[in-house]
Amino acid sequence: MAQVEATTERVIAADAETVFDALADYNGTRPKLLPEHFSEYEVREGGDGEGTLVHWKLQATSKRVRDCLLEVSEPTDGELVEKDRNSSMVTTWRVTPAGEGSSRVVVTSVWNGAGGVGGFFERTFAPKGLGRIYDGLLANLAAQTEK
Numbered sequence: 001m002a003q004v005e006a007t008t009e010r011v012i013a014a015d016a017e018t019v020f021d022a023l024a025d026y027n028g029t030r031p032k033l034l035p036e037h038f039s040e041y042e043v044r045e046g047g048d049g050e051g052t053l054v055h056w057k058l059q060a061t062s063k064r065v066r067d068c069l070l071e072v073s074e075p076t077d078g079e080l081v082e083k084d085r086n087s088s089m090v091t092t093w094r095v096t097p098a099g100e101g102s103s104r105v106v107v108t109s110v111w112n113g114a115g116g117v118g119g120f121f122e123r124t125f126a127p128k129g130l131g132r133i134y135d136g137l138l139a140n141l142a143a144q145t146e147k
Contacts, residue, residue, distance in 0.1 A: 004113040006130035009106040010138040014145035016103035020078055020095040022145050023105075024049035029144060035136035050074040054082075060129055088112040105141065107134050 012019050022029040027047035034041060039057045046052035052072040059065045068089070070082040080093040089111040098104040109130055 002113050002115075003110055004126055005108060005110045006126065006128075006134070007106065007108040008131045008134040008138060009104060010135070010142065011098050011102055011104050012138075012142045012145060013102050014142075015101055016078060016095050016097045019103045019105060019141065019145050020080075022141060023093055023095065024072075024074070024080055026052045026054050026072070030054075032144060033137050033140040035133060035140065037133045037136075044069075046072070049080065058133070060126065060133070084111075105138055107138070109134075 022033075025048060026043050031041050034056070037059050039059065041056045042054070044053045044055055050073055053069070054072065055067075055069050057065055057067050066089070067086055069085040070091075071085060073081045073083070075081055078095045082091040082093075084090070089109055091107065091109040094106045094108075096104050096106075113126070
């Protein structure tokens with residue numbers, strides 16, 4: 001089993017605090033950011049950053065649906081970590097200043113991939129697919145915060 005990693009980033013024309021607060025708002029803003037690949041979204045505990053427990057289904061491909069139950073932590077300023085209770089997937093969101101009134105958002109997901117031929121295809125194609133999904137989410141985040 002090899003670790004699989006997918007990383008996507010975007011510079012957003014809004015200050016880091018505004019962008020981070022939007023990402024950490026699992027009750028209000030986050031559901032508005034999710035592209036069509038996400039379904040059954042539900043906040044089960046908390047709803048604002050650290051201590052949130054959130055559920056969704058992520059349809060990565062027409063045949064691959066991941067049932068996610070995520071525990072949210074904030075280990076450092078500007079960082080949200082979502083650990084999936086149902087798998088080895090961990091997604092980290094980092095928001096840092098990127099010049100006057102702008103911020104850089106980097107999202108990285110890592111998980112233990114399958115072995116063998118299936119693992120080869122997962123390591124080859126899953127990061128690109130997940131990257132496209134997160135790129136859509138970051139575009140929605142930009143639209144929401146660059147007002």
